[in-house]
Amino acid sequence: MTEQMVDEPVADDSSGGRRGRRGLVVSIVAVLLAVLLAGHRAVPNVRGLGSLVDSAAPLLGLGVPLLGLAALLRRSRRALLVVLLPAVVWGALYGRAWLPPAASAGPTSLRVASQNLRSGNPDPAATVGALTAADVDLIGLQEVDDDDRVDAALGQRYPHRAAVSTVALWSRWPIRDAVGVDTGLGWDRALRAVVAAPQGDLVVYVVHLGSARAGHTATRDETLAALATAVRADPAPRLVVLGDLNTATTDRVFVPLARLLHDAQADAGQGFGFTWPAELPVTRPDHVLYRGLTPTAAGVLRTPDSDHRAVTAGFRW
Structure with missing residues (x-):
């Protein structure tokens, strides 16, 4: 078969x-x-x-x-x-x-704002007008190149002012001992002032650090290190830094400053609080940093005619 x-x-x-x-x-x-x-x-x-x-x-x-x-x-x-x-x-x-920020007990006794006005701003009065509408007590500004219009917009509500180069502080309360702070740029683009708030003295820095560009961050890094050195040497028990630091808190070069101060947005805000560019922000070079206070709120404010959004924060003494 x-x-x-x-x-x-x-x-x-x-x-x-x-x-x-x-x-x-x-x-x-x-x-x-x-x-x-x-x-x-x-x-x-x-x-x-x-x-x-x-x-x-x-x-x-x-x-x-x-x-x-x-x-x-x-x-x-x-x-x-x-x-x-x-x-x-x-x-x-x-x-x-x-996550929703943990609510801090007690009323807010201090409200601050920081704004990079943008050099060449066609209407800085409109920009700072949005800040006054937020009913803050202290306003730190960077890239101020038209004091007259800014003064006209802020002078009545904020009668006390200190300025160095292109940074300035406006306050509802008296300011004393305002001096420039050397951050290594060759000219002072930062100031330190003592604000006589009703609850006691508050040291305020208004800062605009060196610019950073792709492939060119050395100047920014040096100015950030200089600011950390100044803050480390400052004996003030209550201190606030308002400014455009030209970097985010996630940047490794921010670490020395982060060891000295707290970030209001991280502690009392919600979200990343991006501020630049204003139309569609993807990073946060603008900051409110502090010590010796209790944060109660933090946020970002859209303002006209600037390429940065403003940052705001509230504190309890």
Whole structure:
């Protein structure tokens, strides 16, 4: 009896291989994003690259929904699970900023604002008018190049003023001992003043640090270090810094100052409080930093004719 040879189909595992590779690229990118989020300060700070990555770190979270969408389009459950890794890392690092701030007991006794007016502002009076509407007690301004119009807008409500170069402080309460602060720019673009508030003396710094550009952050870094040195040497028990520091608190070069002062937005605000550029802000170079006070509120105010939004904060003595 003759045996018949029957050809049996060989199982094609190419589809299984394709399924295994589906979403592989998405998974790899998700892991790399998680590593970058967790270790952004390990990026070498060559020509300011590390500072740039540090400042942009909160925005890296935008990659999570994009990767999630890519995983869905690839119909890869495995990739979708891997995308949870950068989501968890981002949440651990920055999620707290979006929680409602813990309410501080007691009334607000001090309200402050800081605004970079923008050099060449066509209507600085309109810009500072938005600040007066916020009913603050102290206003710190940077890039002031038209004192007359600013004075006319603020003088009645804020009769006390101190100015050095292009930075100035307006106050409802008397100001004394106002002096320039050397931050290493070659001219003073910062001031220190003592404000005689009803509850007691308050030292206020109004600061505009050196500019930072892609690949050129050395001047900014030096001025930030100089400011930290001045604050460290200042014996004042209650102190507030208002200004455009040209970097975000996530930047590694901010660490020496962060060890000396608290950030009002982080402690009493909600969200990242981005201020620049004003039309669609993606970073926060403008700050209210403090010690010796209890923050009760913090926020951002949209003002006309400036390329920066203003920052505000409230405190209890």
